[in-house]
Amino acid sequence: MSSVLFLEEEHEMLRDQVRRFVEEEIKPQADAWEEDGHVPRAVLRRMGELGFFGIRYPEQYGGAGMDTRATVVLAEKLGRSTYGGVAITALVHTDMASVHLFNAGSAAQRDAHMPGVISGETICAVAITEPGAGSDVKGIRTTARRRGDTFVLNGSKMFITNGVLADLYCVAAKTGPEDMPGKNVTMFLVEKGTQGLKVATQLDKHGWRSSDTAELVFEDCEVPAANILGEEGRGFYAIMRNFQNERLVIGAMAMGEAQAALDLTLEHVKTRQAFGAPLWQKQAIRQRMAMLSARVAAARQFIYAVAKRDADGEDVVREVSMIKALCGELVNEVVYDCQQFHGGSGLMRGMAIERMARDVRVQAVGGGATEVMLEEVAKRL
Template identity: 45%
Template sequence: MKSPYFTIEHEVFRDGVRKFMEEEVAPNADQWERDRMVPREIWRRMGELGYLGIHHEEAWGGSEADFFYSVVFLEELQRSNMGGFSAAVSVQEYMATAHLAKAGSDGLKKAWLEPAIAGGKIGAIAISEPDVGSDVANLRTRAVRDGDHYVINGAKMFITNGFYADFAVVACRTNPDPEAGAAGISLILVDTTTPGFRARKLDKIGWHCSDTAEMSFEDVRVPVTNLIGLENQGFYYIMESFQLERLVAAVASVGGAQLCLDRTIDYIQNRKAFNRPVARFQTIRHEIAELATELEATRQLVYHTAWLYDQGEMAVRECSMAKLKATEVANHVIDRCLQCFGGYGYMEEYPIARAYRDARVGTIAGGTSAIMREIIAKIELDDTRYNSAYAATPTKKSGDEAPPAPKPASAETPAAAEQPIAQTQVATDPVTLNALFLALPDRFKEDRAGAWRSVIHFDIGGDGGGRFTLSVEDGTASVREGLHGEAKCIVETEADTFLDMESGKIAPEMAFMSGQLRVSNIPEMMTFMKAFHRG
């Protein structure tokens, strides 16, 4: 079928990947499923062929190809005849290495990303926890700063590649404040040979060749240079990377369903019942027509979403729709295809049986269908919009750079600000924007701010809005109406949103991720929140 998304070069690449899957991978499927693992040799072979760095930078061994090369690769991965193989490879290339590629230091990239692209090191992304599930903002694994190390304690659950991984990108709580929520999470790379790290392989109904593990961390000491990106920004990185993860799941689901449908058509054209091919029975013919139509419509949604992603769009709406539709459709298509095989479809020797088992987890992994529906509902009904977190993350050029250690609290009393509008809020003031800004200097915590100096412009729109300048210098905070001086950070939002954040109706981090709060400098804003936190 002609497509505006694929060139001749894409199709040549497809032929190569298909040959590799059919000749070097698929013949081993039964053995690898029994062994419950993907052998190291095939990872290295994929590295040699350039299949593990399709969208990564050339500097680290990647190809920097457009995303439709990845679409081709993910579709052809399904010819391995193992959903677990597809899952393991997808996690390695598009999830475990994603944060390293976008926010890791050059030192981390050299040590871990480069060998991962070459197939020499296997990676995992460790976010889910036993008692947390989809509530990423409230994960419990903690990383406490101890000199030049983080000490990690906690547990992770359902981690693909987690048992055989050489490294794991671990989401940890680094802010000791129990009220920090999503604003206290960081991403830290853990070498799985580090003392105190353990992994236990889990037994699944499908994806047998891929290792899925429960991880435990007991006083695991990790150098602070293994921090990926900015401290306490991990939640935002995760929320953004979910779009790629969900798009990858959608592409794989469509590719797997199409392969099953193709094989089913071949089967019913050759299988006879009542002295004629099964494909001649109208009931089956019409069902195949319905399945093909639904799958084609889903494919075009997925391709459009891939195009948006390739254009650099933060396509939360489309990625969520694609993941929801593709995984649900794949389950339906493969279920109906198995039915066409009759009793043979229930036999282990037929690939449709394995495909049936493997497809089921699609509506769970990477965000359940219920979560996808809620995200879409927020966008469609609440006019929610999402911002990019990586765009505000400076790239670190050295693996030796570390976040500064916490500064000791100061015993000095903050001095009075020069020419502020007011130093205290009158108790009888109504809860208005002006009243809240006038009270900011009284909430300033010098011991939390340390030597921080800043100028922040607040541009608050809507009814009751206004413009304000917050200045922090020499342990003193002051507020003036209007925008004055050169700002280190510009904050834009609506008056209702700002008041909702102040009253606790909406968390600032969620306002940011939903696009209701726009911030030009995330690290500066995080320091502001720390220095002016209530309580």
């Protein structure tokens, strides 16, 4: 189903390019990546070569300089691959981690790292979440204490996507007193191999199996003061700023997953025989799928409309929070019913719908839990 109302020719060309990549280079190989627990670096470099990692970044760094709609196209099409772990590996790099470098980085920091980020040679992770602080960013406990021209980081980060294999980490740490919430967090660039940074555990997850996810530990990790991203004490605002982009991306990815689940289930129910006829002949099934299809189509149009408004410079904080809450819940509802319509086969490992049922559960949690998003919406009603 096209969203041509909100897209221009360059966005449609990107849709076709990502669609081909998914069909030709992700789907034939991604089962192996699920077993390995990560996406191969050669594949990520290939995505960089195709321009997927630079669609929103300026040409001076090797990017394409496109707008928010391009991000949504990429996220939706990667979501349609049915491999959530592959999709989130790429999207964290492009739209949740490297954006901190681009938005807040100095000219020297950008010049040093952005070309590699866009080419896929430098993979990024963002380290904000902690064992005791997820959606509550002000609750982080990792500290960064100044020591001359360096900062010494101590603490731990949890559920860090790309945490094992990343080359560059955007890390949030407290640099001020506890009684200054919102004004005591600073973002730092920490490079792989920095003494005092270690991957404590590669986490064994329910879903997103092909996405490497880690617990990171900082033990007297010395980082040059020159590695501060933006201004000292302004990290909380940088995190909040990027949450809007992250949540829009997750919503688009979720609707790509929802549409893929509907497509493969439609094929199943039209061929699966039960009680002497295809399941599609059962009114309850076809009407339920019709309603789910309508709701997914509506949500997708909402996403593209908000992406267009964001590209035009409008304030869409309320709408993005709506999208994150709506789509995170809707994709779970869609995949639950689609798995039900697959019957026993839908519970078998190796079936796309079984994998998707595990993958999509996190969409109502990661990037801001549904309950938190609804509070953000309520504040703005």
